[in-house]
Amino acid sequence: MFCTPESVEQVRDTLRFLTKEQIPFFVLGKGSNLLVSDRGFDGVVVHLGKGFDQIRVDGNRVIARAGAGLAAIARRCLEEGLTGFEFAAGIPGSLGGAVVMNAGAYGGQMADVIKQVTAMDEAGELVSLSGEALEFGYRDSIFKRRKLIVLEVTMELAPGDRDQIAGTMQTLATLRREKQPLEYPSAGSTFKRPEGYFAGKLVMDAGLRGYRIGGARISEKHCGFIVNENHATARDVRELIEYARKEVLRQFGVELEPEVLFLGSDE
């Protein structure tokens, strides 16, 4: 079942119902960091619907709802002449997903700009979290440990020069196009960066560049990505992830941890 609440009240009703009936649920953003099982997810997928993509600006503060896309927020920051969010312009996720993942790129991360988050717990109560309470780490936040739906986020940016902001966004977009296999579907970086190494380089040095299982392939352009080249199943991707982990561990003694999140029942 796929459920798209369109107001805070509807989110509350949904959560209360699902909790009371003990129905498992998953909160979906734009799904850009997910590998979903070929057998699907046996529960309810909750996706913030219409009305959750609003973006407001108050001085240097950007207050946006969790369904807003990072690209749309970055565009708005550019229009308002606010700097500090350029790093996120090319990340294809929603604000909610980016908060949960502490998404980051090119030296920036969500933790640097977030001041406060309003979320809702399973009982339907609103929770306000700020600063330290968000427990941000590398691709990590409190939301990975506490079941909360992110509803609204306040970010603080700084006044900047529009031309410079646009220039930075342009440069980062070009870098992405040059380095990342954006011509194929993927879930972004497959693995987290292990301390002292680069995951893509380890996979490449293990001799796995272009290695295929079924329709899934380790990108030739960037070995940190697994791309869906030809109708790959989730199982193909999963097996390729496990194979790459095994080989990197065997050859270099480094344990790779997936950044991609798995959803649904195991095959």
Ligand SMILES: Cc1cc2nc3c(=O)[nH]c(=O)nc-3n(C[C@H](O)[C@H](O)[C@H](O)COP(=O)(O)OP(=O)(O)OC[C@H]3O[C@@H](n4cnc5c(N)ncnc54)[C@H](O)[C@@H]3O)c2cc1C
């Ligand atoms: C081509 C490509 C490039 C990428 N580049 C980057 C990059 O440079 N840096 C980076 O960090 N990531 C990158 N990613 C990964 C991904 O885009 C980010 O992790 C993004 O923040 C995920 O957002 P989403 O809305 O798609 O979340 P989803 O994939 O839908 O979900 C991710 C997690 O967030 C949770 N979630 C989503 N919305 C909410 C909410 N409202 N409340 C509570 N929980 C929620 C989900 O339950 C899940 O646990 C890339 C992905 C692709 C495909």
